[in-house]
Amino acid sequence: MAEIDVAAEVEESLHHPAKEEAEKPYPKAIYGWYVVGILVLAYTFSFIDRQILSLLVGPIKRDLAISDTQMSLLQGFAFAAFYCVAGLPIGRLVDRYHRVNIIALGVFVWSLMTALCGTARSFLMLFVFRAGVGVGEAALSPAAYSIIADYFPPKRLGFALGVYGMGVYIGAGLALIIGAAVIALVSEGGSATLPLIGEIYAWQITFLVVGLPGILVALWVWTLREPVRRGHVRQETGADGISRRVEVPVKEVFEYMGKNWRTIVPLNLCYALSAMMAYGVAAWIPTLFVRTHGWTYPEAGFWYGLVIVIFGTTGVIAGGWTGDFLTGKGIRNGRMMVCAFTGLAAFPFSIAYPLVDDPWIALLLLCPSTFFATFTTGAGPSALQELMPNQMRGFASAILIFVVTIIGLGLGPTSIALVTDYVYGDEAMLRYSLAVVPAIVLTLAIVAGFLGLKPYLASLDYLKHWSTQNEK
Incomplete structure (x- = not known):
């Protein structure tokens, strides 16, 4: 029986080298x-x-x-x-x-x-x-x-x-x-x-x-x-009987994402809206400390830079680790859950720091705000990699980055400036814009995250079905 199994394995490796490579x-x-x-x-x-x-x-x-x-x-x-x-x-x-x-x-x-x-x-x-x-x-x-x-x-x-x-x-x-x-x-x-x-x-x-x-x-x-490329790689058997990895047409990538839009759209929006809040406040926090607390730009840049380096880095690692931990405990949509809950955790601190009168208390509140707001940066990309076949990951990631850049970088700083200029009409009111805009954006991010929780499970099942059809 052992000899038969070995022979079968050799036969399998001859006809499915791409599969054998991916299973190394x-x-x-x-x-x-x-x-x-x-x-x-x-x-x-x-x-x-x-x-x-x-x-x-x-x-x-x-x-x-x-x-x-x-x-x-x-x-x-x-x-x-x-x-x-x-x-x-x-x-x-x-x-x-x-x-x-x-x-x-x-x-x-x-x-x-x-x-x-x-x-x-x-x-x-x-x-x-x-x-x-x-x-x-x-x-x-x-x-x-x-x-x-x-x-x-x-x-x-x-x-x-x-x-x-x-x-x-x-x-x-x-x-x-x-x-x-x-x-x-x-x-x-x-x-x-x-x-x-x-x-x-x-x-x-x-x-x-x-x-x-x-x-x-x-x-x-x-x-x-x-x-080596791993995880749900499309293969086709040629005329010589050998199975090789083949390219997935871009049309099929869009079709795959379209069939999973109830997961892909909320995931992209949740990540992008979290980024919108982060880009928006990052652009204006040094100015907040200058206008409201009388600091100089070098002072504000130095201290806020330290907050980002320390609490931004630990937050993004913690977000990725938490997603892994929940998934390892059998919560299949654990990574999406992290994306949904990060807004809830960051919310109270993100609203409080612009409104306090003491600059050092404001800086202290910025620490947990930055820490929790960055969880999505670790959990979001790993969730997308988990959802997509290998030969679609690069393009799907590019779309995610496109959405995050347009919404996050394109709208974040400007949305806060518009509220300051056209709602309050006074640059000294920047602190209130930094409370109002993140409150709205984080609420939308939380809603998007929770909308994606149930479809995420269906998308994981769909990926298994796709791999069954394409890895034979």
Whole structure:
């Protein structure tokens, strides 16, 4: 009987090499965490490069003689539009080609473009380079989500993706801290002369300093091993009788997501609305401390940067771990449950901190607000990886990032400004806008999260049915 079983296994491996490959043991955990560490480093650099412009508004406007509207285009549209548009085709490439190479090229492009921002002589040049930063950064997360899902078993995926998500908050926090120091250095203006580049303004050195090291990170990423694709991979048997992994047409990806829209839509909205609250308050909290509490921008940037680095990173890890824990306890929709409850946990603290009169109490309340608000960053992407077949994960992740960027980055900061300008009509009332808008947004996020709980279970069952039909 043993000999018959062995022969059967050999026969199976000859005709189903893709299946055999996907069922190999996961790589050693130490190497998987090494990969995550490098990806966290890349993610950190991406957010430093993305956020640093917002802290150089004054010097750039002064030295390039551009308007507030032009400055807003550099901060928002130039980056976000190209980031979103490029993300969808790149997400499709992630499902078809070598993901490590895609990330390495993306890191190289955005780092080079960030450095080139330090050579810009006009609004148009800076706009083009900022668009290049957006295109480069669009390559990272769809590929990183897919790679991490193939390096870690499902029971550890949420924690691993949570650790990866730390890069957002480390980068955003460091951008504030670095920016606080830069503001002091460049506030006096002046210029410097560099070899090959010539004379540049003091603020342009910042772009060179944060951009050029990223090229070394790109080379480091390029040394990583591409993992075997796992989890519900479509295979077809050719004329030679051998089963091979085949591409899933993009039309079928949309059909798959359409059949699971009752889960996909609430998950995307819950994550995007949580991001809208986070992006919105992050854009205005330093100004809150300046207008309401009389702090300077360097002071506000430094202290809020520390809050983001400490409580943002721990929150995103805790969110991913909690999703894994609940799933491991047999709660199949545990990751979606984390997304639904994170708004409830963050709600009281997010409403309270703008309304208190003591700046240190406000800063203290910001800590749990930031901690709980970031849970979705760890649980949301891992939930999506759990729901999608392997060859659809990159594109599905790109759509998620598209929605999060449009709603979160596109509407978050502006919604708070609109309430301040057109509801209260007084910039001194910013503190009330920072209470009202998050209250509404978090409520909508909670509703979206709870609407997705029951359909999530049906989507998991549908994935099993799909795999049965496509892995024969």
